[in-house]
Amino acid sequence: MSTEQSEPGRLLVGRYRLSHLIGEGGMGRVWQGTDELLDRPVAIKELTISAQLPEREITILRTRMLREARSAAQLSHPSIITVFDVVESDDRPWIVMELVRGSSLSELLKEHGALPPTRVAKIALQVLSGLAVAHQRGIVHRDIKPGNVLIAKDDRAVLTDFGIARLEDSNTQLTSTGNLLGSPNYLAPEQARGQLAGPSTDMWAMGITMYAAVEGKPPFQRSTAMATLTAIVTEEVPPPTSAGPLRPVLDGLLDKDPSRRLTVEEAVAMLHPIVVEGQAEEDGEATRVAPVAAGPVQAESTAEFASVAPPPGPGRRPVTRLLVPALLAVVGLVLAAALGLWLANGNASDQRGDAPVEPSEAPSQAPETVPASAEESIAADPTAAEEPEQEGDAEDAAEDTPMRRHEDPTGFEIEVPEGWELERRDNGVFFTNPEGGYLQIDQTDQPGEDALEDWNRQEGAISSNFGGYEKVAITRLDDDSLDLDDYVSAADWEFTFDGSQGRMRAVNRAFHTEEKGYALFLVSTEEDWETNRALLDEMTRSFEPAD
Known part of the structure; x- marks a missing residue:
């Protein structure tokens, strides 16, 4: 050679x-x-x-x-x-x-120093979205660091250099005897002890990368590689001083026990509110919604996916785990933000613009979990989605499903299946289906003008942020059976995508009065789609907006 x-x-x-x-x-x-x-x-x-x-x-x-x-x-x-x-x-x-025109994150840090937490969150969210696809294919990167994250001029973050990546079921060691794979500053404690890398080691490296980006240097940086590895194994992570809202995410990623470390899905869920709130502050267009049960008025700039409670620190598990890992494994910032942009005056601002303004460092409010009564589960015939003649069976199953009335403190009412667990978060109300999937309800007092036009306008920019995205349909809702005559406009955006647990299906149903806008976002496995879609129709018919 x-x-x-x-x-x-x-x-x-x-x-x-x-x-x-x-x-x-x-x-x-x-x-x-x-x-x-x-x-x-x-x-x-x-x-x-x-x-x-x-x-x-x-x-x-x-x-x-x-x-x-x-x-x-x-x-x-x-x-x-x-x-x-x-x-x-x-x-x-x-x-x-591909040629990415821009700089590496490492070069940005050398040139500008530490970055604002919201910009770091925005970069991390994109990288995690790509990393989820790699992990889903069984590929572990093993060398995530600022030098391997490229930042394009349009602010797109790109993970590169898969030179020491391996399949999870492969024990191949592409290195000389005694040589470490990866950069010492970003190795996980278990790697420093000689254990094989896995998805959790990539998550540690993501945490160190984020720490370095927000603090200006990695936490265990020493004068020699051996001193660095010793510190990684024996010392606690120095508390970050500039992380602000990223602190709970860093704590969860930098847990030295890999079994307690945040997964891709959990990290994505925690980062979404940080990024969306930062973008809203930058745009100056955050929309306020009615307060929830004696709580403070909460920002409702966009419809976001389920987040989890901030982890209580290294050595302890987060109180609340991820609602739907299959969805969040592939969700990036642009998707979550765009699903609710129609709710905020239809403003389809570019989510890949300049760095957002740093938000307040106030800690996130932990979600209020309310167990539903009568733990009934909804089971659909697994062949329903493949056999059109069974559509009537799905509708019958939905009609026969026991429902309970939810009267929300913000004023709206809806009937939901018994057994679906309620979780109230800053970014909406969630009802988790014990069989998989969930319903998220978002609202705003400043709705857009036309749901269909906004869905069509946003679809092109959003589809590229989904692995395996396929549009099913974007349609105006004029079905008399859904009792939507009292709304100014209504539309469905339905699509499928690759989740970490297989093929997933989603529909975002938007409708509004002159004063209030609502979005019912339903996610389901493909196998249970017909029944869950029929349940969404039942819930839509039962929905009553706030006065």
């Missing part, structure tokens, strides 16, 4: 021309280049090899680089680097990737 480095202007395999260097790391150099066949800019990774390396080490580097390409090529997500091609030249591989 050749050990020579390339020069600008070189043409690879008659197609990819090198232009100029844009980066250099332990495995090689990255060039900006041009795909002359398609006339598009690309990034090209070159494997650089020292002439002094033994053949075994060269083979390891080659295998590792090919693994990077294969790992990334399996994944499709806006926050994961896209691999276009892998070519051979000079008996070594070259990886052709």
Whole structure:
């Protein structure tokens, strides 16, 4: 294998021309280049090899680089680097990737210092959205750090460098004896002890990356790698001083017990309110809703997905775990925000804009959990979604489901199935289906003008933030059977996507009076969709807005 480095202007395999260097790391150099066949800019990774390396080490580097390409090529997500091609030249591989115009998070920190918590949350939310797709495919990154997070000029965060990634069921160690995989500052305690990496080690690295971004440096940084590893294993995480609303998330990610560490889904759920509230403050368009039962008036800028109570600190489990892991595994900031933008005057502002204004550091209010009576479960025929002739059976099952009346302190009323557990959060009211999925209800006193137009306008920007997103339909609701005649406009946005537990289906139903806007957001497994969709119709018919 050749050990020579390339020069600008070189043409690879008659197609990819090198232009100029844009980066250099332990495995090689990255060039900006041009795909002359398609006339598009690309990034090209070159494997650089020292002439002094033994053949075994060269083979390891080659295998590792090919693994990077294969790992990334399996994944499709806006926050994961896209691999276009892998070519051979000079008996070594070259990886052709999308060109992300911007800087790495590491470069941003060197140039600007620590970042505001809400901007860090926004970056982390995007990276976690991509990481969830990787974990779903059984791929563990194993080297998450600021240098491997690219920030595009449109503020898109992209996770790159899957060079030491591996499948969870693989024990392959692509390194020399005694060499550690990954960067010492970002290794989890269990990795420092020699244990294999898993999804939880990626979550630790995400926590350290966020800590470094908000504090300016990683918590265990020492003068030598050995001192760093010793500190990771033996010392507690120094409390962050600038994390503000990120503190509970960092505490949950940096739990030294991997079994108690936050999962991707839980971290996403906790970050959403931070990002959405920060975006609302930046836009100056946060909408207030009526107070909940003697509590303070709460911001309702957008419809968000279920969050969890902040973890009580390292060494203890969070009081409330995630409601629906299958949904949140693939949800990014843009989706959660857009589902409620219609509620806030239909303002489809770009969620990838400049860094949001840092919000108040007041601690989040823990959710109030109210167990429902008569724990009935709703079970649908698993073949209902595949056999149209069973639609009537689903409607019959929904009509026969025992319901209870929920009179919300904010004024609206709705009938929900018995056994669905109520949780009240700052970002809405949730009813969790014990069989999987949930209903979220959001409201605003400043509704948009037309639900259908806003759903159609937002769909294009949002779909790319879902793994496997497929639109089913965006339709105006004019079904007399739903008793929506008293509303100004009503529309459904229905779609499917890949959740961490399989294929999921969702519908966001928006309707409004002149004074109040509401959204009923239902999530279900594909298998139970027909029955749950019929239940949504029943709940819609029973819904009464606040006076």
